[in-house]
Amino acid sequence: xxxxxxxxxxxxxxxxxxxxxxxxxxxxxxxxxxxxxxxxxxxxxxxxxxxxxxxxxxxxxxxxxxxxxxxxxxxxxxxxxxxxxxxxxxxxxxxxxxxxxxxxxxxxxxxxxxxxxxxxxxxxxxxxxxxxxxxxxxxxxxxxxxxxxxxxxxxxxxxxxxxxxxxxxxxxxx
Numbered sequence: 001x002x003x004x005x006x007x008x009x010x011x012x013x014x015x016x017x018x019x020x021x022x023x024x025x026x027x028x029x030x031x032x033x034x035x036x037x038x039x040x041x042x043x044x045x046x047x048x049x050x051x052x053x054x055x056x057x058x059x060x061x062x063x064x065x066x067x068x069x070x071x072x073x074x075x076x077x078x079x080x081x082x083x084x085x086x087x088x089x090x091x092x093x094x095x096x097x098x099x100x101x102x103x104x105x106x107x108x109x110x111x112x113x114x115x116x117x118x119x120x121x122x123x124x125x126x127x128x129x130x131x132x133x134x135x136x137x138x139x140x141x142x143x144x145x146x147x148x149x150x151x152x153x154x155x156x157x158x159x160x161x162x163x164x165x166x167x168x169x170x171x172x173x174x
Contacts, residue, residue, distance in 0.1 A: 025127060027143045037126045038095075040147050045169035047089035052165050083108045087124040091169060097121055099131075147171065 002170040017018045033040065050057045054155040087104040097119050118133045129152065131138050143166070155162055 025125075026145055030144075030146050033146070037122060037142075040145050041093045041120075041129070041150070042095055043091040044090055044172040045150050046172050047091070047167055048170050049168040050117060050165070051167075053163060059089065087111055090172065093120055101133075110126055 009024070032069070050059065077082045085106045087106045089104075090100075090102045091099065092102070093099045099120050100115050100117045101117045102113050104111050106112070116133060118131045120129055120131050122129055122134050123139075127141075128139050128141050131140065138154060143151040143153055145151075148171045151166065152169075153164060155164050159164075
């Protein structure tokens with residue numbers, strides 16, 4: 001009788017552990033969460049890393065990101081572009097499907113935030129989040145969504161070329 005109970009408990013434990021590890025909704029987890037996807041996504045997220053085609057992008061290397069810019073044509077703006085840096089990039093997802101991106105630039109120690117509103121919605125399976133920015137819909141595959149981490153991926157294909165952008169965020173502490 002004892003042996004039979006032990007075997008039943010072991011079988012249940014093995015089955016539960018198998019189900020928990022094989023049924024991840026997101027590529028990088030979590031395997032299980034008591035919070036709904038909506039509850040986990042809501043809040044403000046701080047970008048910690050951006051990769052384009054598996055290459056980490058330094059958002060403060062603006063000149064190389066925009067290519068060869070004729071800085072002589074910008075000289076009347078009286079900005080020393082070597083003094084320009086990205087202080088932070090944040091995404092805020094609100095309950096009712098509204099949200100915004102806030103990019104804070106620093107010039108000579110002064111912060112200049114720029115905010116762009118968007119609306120958001122999950123797809124039917126909650127595997128992707130669709131962001132509508134100025135009427136354009138961008139679909140991001142959710143790679144990881146916990147109450148502290150958000151990793152998303154956007155793939156744009158043009159002809160035979162695909163550009164894969166991956167962004168990692170951490171939940172801003174209250």
